[in-house]
Amino acid sequence: MNDDIVKVRSLNKQYRVRGANGLSRDIVQAVSDVNLDIRRGETLGLVGESGCGKTTLSRMIVRLLAPTDGTIEFDGRDVSSLRGSRLKQFRRRAQIVFQDPYASLDPRTTVGDSMEEGLVHHGIGDRLERRRRVAEMLDMVGLQAAHADRYPHEFSGGQRQRIGIGRALILKPDLLVADEPVSALDVSVQAQILNLLKDLQQELNLTVLFVAHNLAVVENVSDRVAVMYLGRVVEIASRAEIFDNPQHPYTETLLRAVPTAHPRGRRMQRLSLGEVPSPLYPPAGCTFHPRCPIARSGLCDHSPPQLMPVPVGEPDHQASCYLRAGDLAEPRSSSVQTEQMIEPKGES
Numbered sequence: 001m002n003d004d005i006v007k008v009r010s011l012n013k014q015y016r017v018r019g020a021n022g023l024s025r026d027i028v029q030a031v032s033d034v035n036l037d038i039r040r041g042e043t044l045g046l047v048g049e050s051g052c053g054k055t056t057l058s059r060m061i062v063r064l065l066a067p068t069d070g071t072i073e074f075d076g077r078d079v080s081s082l083r084g085s086r087l088k089q090f091r092r093r094a095q096i097v098f099q100d101p102y103a104s105l106d107p108r109t110t111v112g113d114s115m116e117e118g119l120v121h122h123g124i125g126d127r128l129e130r131r132r133r134v135a136e137m138l139d140m141v142g143l144q145a146a147h148a149d150r151y152p153h154e155f156s157g158g159q160r161q162r163i164g165i166g167r168a169l170i171l172k173p174d175l176l177v178a179d180e181p182v183s184a185l186d187v188s189v190q191a192q193i194l195n196l197l198k199d200l201q202q203e204l205n206l207t208v209l210f211v212a213h214n215l216a217v218v219e220n221v222s223d224r225v226a227v228m229y230l231g232r233v234v235e236i237a238s239r240a241e242i243f244d245n246p247q248h249p250y251t252e253t254l255l256r257a258v259p260t261a262h263p264r265g266r267r268m269q270r271l272s273l274g275e276v277p278s279p280l281y282p283p284a285g286c287t288f289h290p291r292c293p294i295a296r297s298g299l300c301d302h303s304p305p306q307l308m309p310v311p312v313g314e315p316d317h318q319a320s321c322y323l324r325a326g327d328l329a330e331p332r333s334s335s336v337q338t339e340q341m342i343e344p345k346g347e348s
């Protein structure tokens with residue numbers, strides 16, 4: 001059996017938006033030439049600043065959005081252009097949990113009916129069997145069978161997210177995309193939901209794509225981490241490699257913004273590299289070059305680097321940086337000290 005349950009190749013998503021003059025149409029490249037594998041049974045953390053394309057990418061993987069071009073292979077089958085009954089079959093195996101647990105539940109529908117909807121849609125079981133599965137799932141996510149008769153407003157935010165998770169898992173999917181599942185919750189509740197997700201992943205042998213803007217959250221749950229910047233994956237490696245041996249300058253910047261209580265003793269720093277460029281007008285070359293402290297003129301602003309193996313690290317550690325990965329990569333100390341710097345734009 002293939003070790004990768006998801007294989008994404010050359011995936012792109014473009015949106016047409018009204019231009020500044022109100023007449024012409026501009027193109028926003030939300031996801032750009034992404035290649036990504038998700039291994040069966042792992043939790044892959046997908047992290048990056050707001051607007052980097054991580055939500056668009058994750059929604060394409062579960063086919064809530066159609067890609068502009070490129071392919072998504074799920075368990076050996078191309079699902080990127082599925083329609084009708086085949087798309088419906090695929091969706092049973094790939095479910096999503098949304099950021100806002102309240103918005104994703106119908107306030108006029110009882111929790112039991114909401115959770116049962118997926119089973120009804122896929123024609124699974126009779127009413128009695130479905131109610132039994134709802135009760136089991138409520139128990140699995142730390143609630144009670146009696147909660148099936150209540151409405152969403154009767155629950156706290158954390159409980160509503162438990163319902164959202166149960167609703168996604170009731171179809172026994174192979175892949176769960178968790179899109180910022182704790183960012184709308186109080187800090188005190190976040191750890192409970194993260195622990196629940198970790199327990200369920202092991203118990204159900206799930207593959208999880210965990211999307212977040214917060215590296216500290218991703219570190220808690222992930223086996224591997226992919227870092228996105230302006231629509232591209234710029235680094236991917238095991239959790240330990242990303243946190244102990246980051247290679248892409250953007251990953252290093254994100255890590256410096258992790259709070260001081262980080263167990264490895266990093267100090268929190270402001271993200272001080274200026275504004276993220278508009279995806280409407282992305283910079284030429286490496287899209288990080290206007291913010292990169294080690295960018296090299298004539299190289300980094302010419303053509304975009306692809307993901308390449310890093311010279312120092314685990315074999316499957318890849319980064320898209322001319323100076324830190326691939327044939328041109330140089331030892332860290334010399335590359336940092338001898339670059340001809342491109343002035344970062346938008347510095348405060």
Ligand code: SF4
Pocket residue numbers: 248249250286287288289290292293294295296300305320321322323324
């Ligand atoms: Fe910085 Fe150049 Fe590497 Fe891009 S390719 S991250 S600009 S050093």
